[in-house]
Amino acid sequence: xxxxxxxxxxxxxxxxxxxxxxxxxxxxxxxxxxxxxxxxxxxxxxxxxxxxxxxxxxxxxxxxxxxxxxxxxxxxxxxxxxxxxxxxxxxxxxxxxxxxxxxxxxxxxxx
Numbered sequence: 489x490x491x492x493x494x495x496x497x498x499x500x501x502x503x504x505x506x507x508x509x510x511x512x513x514x515x516x517x518x519x520x521x522x523x524x525x526x527x528x529x530x531x532x533x534x535x536x537x538x539x540x541x542x543x544x545x546x547x548x549x550x551x552x553x554x555x556x557x558x559x560x561x562x563x564x565x566x567x568x569x570x571x572x573x574x575x576x577x578x579x580x581x582x583x584x585x586x587x588x589x590x591x592x593x594x595x596x597x598x599x
Contacts, residue, residue, distance in 0.1 A: 491524035504573040538562035559583035
């Protein structure tokens with residue numbers, strides 16, 4: 489699930505977000521923003537963050553450091569043009585692929 493720190497709960501996701509996702513064949517199931525709450529921290533097995541700052545905030549909220557994955561910094565495109573959203577999307581795809589490879593490797597080491 490996706491959630492933000494500054495998200496206004498229930499607000500519609502940015503139109504440019506929808507556009508750049510549709511360009512690659514993705515239609516989001518949820519069209520509203522969601523703010524992460526401290527009550528959720530114990531529920532999740534792992535956190536994928538887009539900056540050191542986000543990782544720090546999640547850890548301060550009670551997440552175990554070993555459960556936090558910090559990707560390379562991904563700039564929030566909010567309020568910018570469509571190209572900023574495309575750049576964010578493409579960088580996020582690359583970072584999620586790296587994250588997936590790490591998880592696969594760790595799981596294989598456990599077998």
